Amino acid sequence: MIDLGPHAAFIWASYAIYALVLAGVIGWLVWDGARLKARLAALDARGVSRRSRAAAKES
Amino acid sequence: MTQTNTAPQQSLTQKLANPTRFMQLSGTLMPWLAGAAAALILYALYLAFFVAPEDYQQGQTVKIMFIHVPAAWLGMMGYALIAISSFGYLVFRHPLADVSAKAAAPLGAAFTFLALATGSLWGKPMWGTYWVWDARLTSMLILLFLYFGLMALRSAIDDEALAGKLCAVLGLVGVTILPIIKFSVDWWNTLHQPASVIRMDGPTIHPDLLWPLIVSALGFSLLFFALHMKGMRNEILRRRLRALTMAEVDRARGVSAPAAAE
Structure with missing residues (x-):
């Protein structure tokens, strides 16, 4: 274990908060992207897509 | 006889600002950016914990600097990005500029919070207190509240175009906080130390501590992007x-409306 001196708790706590917050942000972005892609895929499976919308506008 | 191309010419920014093209380009670029960020952050952690020496006054707590300073820079850069995007949305009315401003707000808020949290944990052993209402700390706290305000304003308005415009105005007005944060340590008598990296006369930090800080800042900047x-x-x-x-x-309404009328 690295010896970080008498204030080791403050140093580890800083790095732990950093890791937690960044892991939370990354996790949220990945989860949000996967959820949106799944919902778009569900719409696409029902025949609702950007192409069908464009075709509907043209007709 | 030569044929002339009558298709409207697009500038480079217009081409890049096309959402479909942005999705293609970012899909290719993002994994490389994330990979480079991860490699640089791991290297910065190695430098911070195994190479960088203790500070002669602050001892090992100087290791907090390697994450605190990049967080503060990125917290401010996030707001600068919002201001530039807001300008682009208000002047050029491009929806991708609004998308950029919206996406930057939670990231800027996260890094500003990290700057405040790590600063507080650094302050306790060095200053004897977690918090003091000095100009640098207070102006950073205001920046965090500005981020919260932007996110709350956007989520409070259902009309996306109106929300984008109002957030762009707030984004531009709020940018005045950035020079206040930067020069707060010069204008007022603060407990926070004055600038020691970005200075007219060059950094005052020893290269052995400056190099890990630069690698860390580069790594977290790439992660931010x-x-x-x-x-x-x-x-x-x-x-x-x-x-x-x-x-x-x-x-569905178009189909069901005549049926309902029958």
Whole structure:
């Protein structure tokens, strides 16, 4: 274990908060992207897509 | 006789600002950015914990600097990005600029919070207190509240175009906080130390501590841009989803309305 001196708790706590917050942000972005892609895929499976919308506008 | 191309010419920024092209470009670029960020952050951690010496006054707590300073820079850069995007949205009315501003707000807020939290944990052993209402700390706290205000304002308005415009105005007005944060340590008598890296006469930090800090700042900057790109991609997908759902609802209404009338 690295010896970080008498204030080791403050140093580890800083790095732990950093890791937690960044892991939370990354996790949220990945989860949000996967959820949106799944919902778009569900719409696409029902025949609702950007192409069908464009075709509907043209007709 | 020569044929002339009558298609409208697009500038480079217009080409890049096309959402479909942005999705293609960012899809290719994002994994490389994320990979480079991860490699640089791991290298910075190695330098911070195994190479960088103790500070002669602050001892090992100087290791907090390697994450605190990049967080503070990125917290401020996030707001600068919002201000530039807001200007682009208000002047050029390009929706991708609004997407950029929206995606940058939670990231900027996260890094500003990290700067405040790590600063507080650094302050206790060095200053004897977690918090003091000095100009640098207070102005950073105001920056965090500005981020919260931007996110709250956007989520409070259903009309996306109106929300974008109002957030762009707030984004531009709020940018005045950035020079206040930067020069707060010069204008007022603060407990926070004055600038020691970005100075007219060069950095005053020893190179053995400066180098890990620069690697760390580069790594977290690349991470910020990768996350911003991911946030923008998500927002584009969200807007596509909303448009398709609305179109489907309209179509269903168009079909069901005559039936209801019969």
